[in-house]
Every structure is written in C-alpha cells, then in structure tokens.
Amino acid sequence: MNEYDSDFLAQSLISSGFSPVDNSKYADIILINTCTVRAKPEQKAFSLLGRMSELKQENPGLIMGVVGCLAQQKGHELMKRFPQLDFVMGPRDLGRIKEVLRRIDTDGEKIVATDLEPGPPQPVTCQGYFGGRVTGYLSIMEGCNNFCSYCIVPYVRGREISRSPEEIMIEAKNLISEGIKEITLLGQNVNSYQWEGVEKWDFVSLLREITKLDGLLRLRFTTSHPKDLSEQLIQCFGDLDKLCPHIHLPFQAGSNPVLERMKRGYTREKYIELIEKLRTVRSDIGITSDVMVGFPGESEQDFDMTLNLIKRVQFDALFSFKYSDRKGTLAAEMGD
The missing domain is CATH 3.40.50.12160 (Methylthiotransferase, N-terminal domain)
Structure with missing residues (x-):
C-alpha cells in the first residue's frame, strides 16, 4: 500500500x-x-x-x-x-x-x-512514469473495519471505503496502456470490497471483470483476511487463468486462545480448512502468510501450536514479527 x-x-x-x-x-x-x-x-x-x-x-x-x-x-x-x-x-x-x-x-x-473523512485520492497516471516496469499496484479500497486487538490500521487508515468499479477499471486500463502487464490489487482487506450503485459489486465480481481486460497478463491481490475468504473467491483460482496461483493469507497465531484475544474471527481449524480448499481448487497455489510471536499472554503451549500449524501447512514463504505495543489498541492494555 x-x-x-x-x-x-x-x-x-x-x-x-x-x-x-x-x-x-x-x-x-x-x-x-x-x-x-x-x-x-x-x-x-x-x-x-x-x-x-x-x-x-x-x-x-x-x-x-x-x-x-x-x-x-x-x-x-x-x-x-x-x-x-x-x-x-x-x-x-x-x-x-x-x-x-x-x-x-x-x-x-x-x-x-490528518482528516480521516476524505475518501481514497483520485488516480493520477503520468505518461511514461513507469519507465518499462511490467508490474503495478492498484488500490481498490482504503481502511479496515476489523479492529484486531493488536492493530493500529483502523485508527490511522480509517474505516473501510471501497472505490467505485468504474474508477478502478479506468485506472487498470491506464496502467495497461503504460505497459503494465501484471497488476496487484491492494487493500487492508480486499475480501471485504463492496460497492452498491446501479449494480452490486463484491470482490469476486471485480476480479472477474478486471481479468477480461485486453493487455493484462497477470492479476494478484493482497491482503486477504481468513474470516472473509469465501468459497466463491477460492473458486476464482480455478476459474480465472489470469489470476496468479498465489495468496497471502495471514494466520498470525496457531493457538485458538491467542486468536480469540487477537480478535481475528476464525479458529486454527478454520484456517487449515481454508488452506485445504485452496489446494483442492488449485494444487500448485503458492501460499504465504504472516505470524506474530510474543503476543500478550502467549504461553509456551500456544507457541508450540503456532509452530505445529507452520509445519502442517508448509507455507511457501512466511513473514514473522515480534509483537510490539501500538498505543490505543486493546492489546496494548492487556499486559503479559
């Protein structure tokens, strides 16, 4: 982003x-x-x-x-x-x-x-700016409504606001006209994209429409929240040839008590089920994730459960982070 x-x-x-x-x-x-x-x-x-x-x-x-x-x-x-x-x-x-x-x-x-009221800025595409680049980013929404207990994003990025599909399509076409072949759709939680105009759009309908664009060879998106990963979105990996076989799906912890304190909205078992469904639809899909260690109250047993999940899923890449207090979040008040 x-x-x-x-x-x-x-x-x-x-x-x-x-x-x-x-x-x-x-x-x-x-x-x-x-x-x-x-x-x-x-x-x-x-x-x-x-x-x-x-x-x-x-x-x-x-x-x-x-x-x-x-x-x-x-x-x-x-x-x-x-x-x-x-x-x-x-x-x-x-x-x-x-x-x-x-x-x-x-x-x-x-x-x-520092006004949180304005929506996402209008796109600006300067001719020649990308200078031979073949990959580009496209923001489809701004903000987050999840309020995970450790996360500052909803407080500094504001609540979710989706951009109109018309505006997104215009920017995608502009990127393609500048030589971009691979577009990555961005949002704090792209799965929750929604737009209600003459027609109702969700993230799946947006993906399907963008992949129809001539000149676009590959499409990616990040980041996804496990609790909002629908069956329809999973199926897109089997249906859309231009959608790259990769998903970044942060799990953060492999212990249900820790996930509950994090207010993540899913369980260890649900996460593993999602991974199995993704690999059923697309056996060669690459799966990357985020994990946090040292969350307030995390025990050795909780940590072992996280290691166990990592070994079980066999991620293609994993980004690991040490917990740090973010002032104003629930987790910052939990103590250890």
Missing part, C-alpha cells in the same frame, strides 16, 4: 511540473512516506528525520513533509519533535498534496492534515 501511495504522490507532483532527483541534496521537496504497523518502521522514520534535519539547515527553502500512517497517528507530536518539518499528512489526505504545497509556498504556514 505504501508503494502505491508513493507512486500516487510522485505522479501528482510530476503532473504539476516537478521532476524527481537522484540525490536529496538537490531536492526542493522531500516527502517521507511512513508506516506505523510495528515499532521498528516507526523508529526508522524517526532516525531518518533526524538525519534529514541537516539538509534543512543547508537549504532553508527546502520543503519537508511526513506522510502516511505515522503522520496520521502522531501529526502534532512530529511537528513539535522535528521543527524542520513543514507539514504532515495522513493517508486519506494525500489527494490534497498540491493544495498543501501551494499554501506552504504562498503563506509559509505549517500544516497538519
């Missing part, structure tokens, strides 16, 4: 007459796109901001901003801690980037734009 947001910002600026530079020393504007899902990327952002302060001293006219989830969560705190910043902007305000830069240039004001 952050790569998509960065592409959006870059194309927005290019369409306004700006050009990218290879060295930050020669930049007139620096945007730092951030993540706050875990503590480590947050710490990296703070470290980078500290180093970037020297550039501001050398070039007082440099405009520097922090965008993304860290900006949404700690906007005013960032402005106080790093006075060299000119603005911070949350994920749902990215469509205001031109307006914000204009206000800074005209009035010299410091701006905190």
